Amino acid sequence: MSIPGAGLGKGLAVTLKTLVTPSTTQQYPDVAPELPPRSRGVIALREENCTVCMLCSRECPDWCIYIDSHKEEVVVPGAARPRQRNVLDRFDIDFSLCMYCGICIEVCPFDALYWSPEFEYAEYDIRDLMHDKDRLGEWMATVPPPPPHDPLGEPSKEETAVAKRASAS
Amino acid sequence: MTLQDVLLAVVGLVAVAGGVAVVSTRQLVRAGLWLVVALGAVAVEFLLLGAEFAAWVQVLIYVGAVVVLLLFAVMLTRAPIGPSTDLDRPALPAVLVGAAAGLGLAALFVGVFGQFQVPSPAVGTAERIGDAVFGDWVLPFEVLSILLLAALVGAIVLSRPSAPQETPVAQGSSR
Amino acid sequence: MIRPVIPLVTAALLFGLGAYGVLRRRNAVLVLMSVELMLNAVNLILVTGDTMRERVTGQVFALFVIVIAAAEVGVGLALVLRLFRLRQDINTDQVALDDEPRAATPAGEPALAGASDGEQA
Amino acid sequence: MTWEVVLRVGLVAVAFLTLPLIVGQTEHKVMAHMQARLGPMYAGAFHGWAQLIADGVKFAQKEDVTPRAADGPVFRLAPAVALLPYLLVLLVIPLGPGDLVGQQLDVGLFFVLAVVGVGVVAVLMAAWASANKYSLLGGLRAAAQLLGYELPFVLSAASVAMAAGTLSLPGIVAAWQPWWLLWQLPATIVFFVSGLAEIRRPPFDMPIADSELVFGYMTEYTGLRFAFFLLAEYVGIVVISSLTAALFLGGWHGPWAESVGWLWMLLKTGAVAFVVIWLRVAWPRLREDQLQRLCWLVLVPLALAQLVLTAGVRVALS
Structure with a gap:
């Protein structure tokens, strides 16, 4: 059994309560926002880790990563013949297309891509949202250090491998 | 003046x-x-x-x-x-009657009251009107209220959609 | 001091305009407007008469007239809307007083068409 | 004598220009905080106090568009017609005891009711002249709403006039006694609700229901003319709040009324205006049939019953 008009009173009560509750709005340009750790702001590139395996570009759902490269012969002293090595010419991410899914970062086998929490890179021209590899490299400075391991968690694969090798020898 | x-x-x-x-x-x-x-x-x-x-x-x-x-x-x-085209009837009889009524009455008033002057009226007549309406004229006032009620009922009856019994039952299902 | 002849002449002219409008206009709503003009002219004369005789009887009558005008407009507009709903037109010249509303005729047509089809088949 | 009239009219004009802005700013801030926001914070440095001035500058800069199919003169005249009645009403609302009122008027209450009713003409003008079917629908809704709610509005005001035995607004306030709060409570509610409907504020804003009719009769307006309509809405809040305060909440009555009566009047007006804003935030819009049902089946009978009660008490007391 509900009293007719009780909902109206409830609406008034809720709004009045919200009125006297301090609001938690952050005045953004004046006050820096408190971002949660590991927020997804922009994607940074560590160029020397990239082997041009193209996994990121292929897995990208909206095809916003553009990669060009050429092969170079590297003469390794003592080796029978020169090795071939991929050299990155172009690594562009079009942030006007990117949907911040992070799949490229997940799939990168050599830890060349990282999330950076920086988000203030809006532009007046949409074409300026295409970040080349130098720009992506600059973001590396803003990438936070990886979180420490959970002291109660399982040890990492590398650690167990080292321990196993040591015990075997 | x-x-x-x-x-x-x-x-x-x-x-x-x-x-x-x-x-x-x-x-x-x-x-x-x-x-x-x-x-x-x-x-x-x-x-x-x-x-x-x-x-x-x-x-x-x-x-x-x-x-x-x-x-x-x-x-x-x-x-x-914008303008509509077929609003008016022929002008002649209307002009004759309107001019005769308007100008004739005006001429009559000018003739009778041309130089007549009265003192400026006092403002604040609500009380006197109230006394008059509910004193001398209370019966016409009540009759007027009945007239208003009748007009109200009449307007409602007129503007309601057609009564359902005007259409045969078989066709009435389309509503 | 005021000259009552001024409002009286105004009222006379308004009344003449109203009479002209009632006879001249075809549109029912415009006719109603002209009637309002005439009623207002009468009210003006009543009120002016009050001023001349320093009484309020005329104003009482003016109030009565205003109330009656409101009732009249209510019923009049109900009639006009009814007319418009029946005929899609409120031209007073085209109101034939003796025939059935046009909306009734299409109901008969399908029956006739059906009958002629039956004869051909 | 002459310059006293000029002074009074000048003061009313100042009130006309400042009070709606204060109400508008309060609405910005109160609505924001009720929705857990902050509202304007930038214009004028301190909590955005100059937001509405900035809005005015913005409106003045915008292009004044008259649609090609519109009926130009009528279209351009409508905002002024919407604004004027409220300005006239402010002239006769008593601010404090004695003759602290723009203009003493023997039938002030009647004047107010008559002039407020003129606003509907402006709505119809704007709606029809816009040559836009949504505008026209909004205007017809507004006309039906205003005609309907005029009745409880006038009837509830008549109740308090009957109780006070005068039609003069200062006279009604002077005759007011605290126990009228209880006795005239139904009339207070009816007057306030139908007043809300008269100025088309939520939850009675079907004429400009933006989810159905774009913006009703204001759809085609831009720039200053649109600002005039908005200003009319806020002056309307001031008028309805101050009328409710003066007629039913005792106006300038309160402790030390002789010296600070005007402050009591302003405070009561502000409180009612706050409720107007509060209702906008808390309640959803009524449906068109609910609106008419509320008017004819609830408010009108209530107002009539209140009239009978008032008459009975008056006769019993005399």
Whole structure:
């Protein structure tokens, strides 16, 4: 059994309560926002880790990563013949297309891509949202250090491998 | 000519000009708006003549309700923006009757009251009108209320959609 | 001091305009507007008469007239809207008083068409 | 004598220009905080106090568009017609005891009711002249709403006039007694609700229901003319709040009324205006049939019953 008009009173009560509750709005340009750790702001590139395996570009759902490269012969002293090595010419991410899914970062086998929490890179021209590899490299400075391991968690694969090798020898 | 005379004449001119526009404009809604001007000017005449209460009743009932109803009806009957073509009948008989009534009455009034002057009326007549309505005129007042009720009922009956029994039962299912 | 002849002449002219409008206009709503003009002219004369005789009887009558005008407009507009709903037109010249509303005729047509089809088949 | 009239009219004009802005700013801030926001914070440095001035500058800069199919003169005139009645009403609302009122008027209450009713003409003008079917629908809704709610509005005001035995607004306030709060409570509610409907504020804003009719009769307006309509809405809040305060909440009555009566009047007006804003935030819009049902089946009978009660008490007391 509900009293007719009780909902109206409830609406008034809720709004009045919200009125006297301090609001938690952050005045953004004046006050820096408190971002949660590991927020997804922009994607940074560590160029020397990239082997041009193209996994990121292929897995990208909206095809916003553009990669060009050429092969170079590297003469390794003592080796029978020169090795071939991929050299990155172009690594562009079009942030006007990117949907911040992070799949490229997940799939990168050599830890060349990282999330950076920086988000203030809006532009007046949409074409300026295409970040080349130098720009992506600059973001590396803003990438936070990886979180420490959970002291109660399982040890990492590398650690167990080292321990196993040591015990075997 | 006193100041009040001048004001009366100017407001009277506005009223007549509004009236001319009401009966001559070819745009339906504009006619209603000119009627607001004419009736408003008449209300101001009432004010100048000391009939304050009647003036505000005029504004409340005429401008606030009657004209709005008229405009409402004009819009509901799909008045176009811009002039309509077939609003008028032949002018001659209307001009004859209108001019005869208007100018004849005007000439009569000028002839009888031409130089007549009366003292400026005192304002604040609501109490006296109340006494008059509920004293001498209370019976007509009550009759009037019955008339209003009858008009209300009549308007409702007229504007309701057709009664269901007018259409045969078999076709009535389409609603 | 005021000259009552000024509002009286105004009222006379308004009345003339109203009479002209009632006879001249075809549109029912415009006719109603012209009637309002005439009623207002009468009210103006009543109120002016009050001022001349320093009484309020005329104003009482003016109030009565205003109330009756409101009732009249209510019923009049109900009639006009009813007319418009029946005929899609509120031209007073085209109101034939003796025939059935046009909306009734299409109901008969399908029956006739059906009958002629039956004869052909 | 003459310059006293000028002074009074000047003061009313100042009130006309400042009070709506204060109400508008309060609405910005109160609505924001009720929705857990902050509202304007930048214009004028301190909590965005100059937001509405900035809005005014913005409106003045915008292009004044009249649609090609519109009925130009009527279209351009409508905002002024919407604004004027409220300005006139402010002239006769008593601010404090004695003659602290723009203009003493023997039938002030009647004047107010008559002039407020004129606003509907402006709505119809704007709606029809816009040559836009949504505008016209909004205007017809507004006309039906205003005609309907005029009745409880006038009837509830008549109740308090009957109780006070005068039609003059200062006279009604002077005759007011604290126990009228209880006795005239139904009339207070009816007057306030139908007043809300008269100025088309939520939850009675079907004429400008933006989810159905774009913006009703204001759809085609831009720039200063649109600002005029908005200003009319906020002056309307001031008028309805101050009328409710003066007629039913005792106006300038309160402790030390002789010296600070005007402050009491302003405070009561502000409180009612706050409720107007509060209702906008808390309640959803009524449906068109609910609106008419509320008017004819609830408010009108209530107002009539209140009239009978008032008459009975008056006769019993005399």
